[in-house]
Amino acid sequence: MSVVSKILIIEGDPALNRQMKELMVGAGYQVESCFNGDSGLIAAMQECFQLILLDVMLPMHNGMTLLAMLRKTSQVPVIVVSAKGAEQERIMCLREGADDYVSKPFNPTELVLRVGILLRRAQPQFVHHHSQVMIDSLVLDSVSQTACIGGNDIHLTSTQFKLLWELGTQKGTMLTKAYLSRQVLNKALGTYDRSLDMHLSRVRRKLNEGGWQGTRLQTVHGAGYRLT
Structure with missing residues (x-):
């Protein structure tokens, strides 16, 4: 039996954070939630996750700043989940090192599939x-x-x-x-x-x-x- 992947959700909206956590737990993942950029960055740097779901509009450190700081020391896969959905923002996130981008409101089934695909790609050997x-x-x-x-x-x-x-x-x-x-x-x-x-x-x-x-x-x- 393979190890269960652990996912970090950094989402500022409590209701949406809870919804995403329930979705990922239901898909069989271990999940930790953070609600602002400061606590999210600390968790990402101090603990071990196989994937991060990251909001852009966060209190304290925004998602773009957090992503740039994270990429200085870690290559953990990151999916940006943002309400903006503008093409320029998607490009900026990818340039900063995001592995995928999902616009809100998202399709729950699609998000689970994207997470699974990225996890498989991240650990092929x-x-x-x-x-x-x-x-x-x-x-x-x-x-x-x-x-x-x-x-x-x-x-x-x-x-x-x-x-x-x-x-x-x-x-x-x-x-x-x-x-x-x-x-x-x-x-x-x-x-x-x-x-x-x-x-x-x-x-x-x-x-x-x-x-x-x-x-x-x-x-x-x-x-x-x-x-x-």
């Missing part, structure tokens, strides 16, 4: 079972805590495996250093703590030695890491 992740020739198994490339084991320490597992299960999403420090090292991130950098460098080297592109483990300077 990624299969995630509860205990196993496969990314091209790289296979991670959380039960045995092993990693192999093309059937050949690569030797990772427990910490190195945990780091790769976190990044692998949330492929394409930038994970903050603070999040990874808690999840992998079981401690809060210190101001001058370079432990994660050290572990990531060693994992990257071992992937390269095993014949897999270690450069797909990317450092987002000042923010975190992601696996592409």
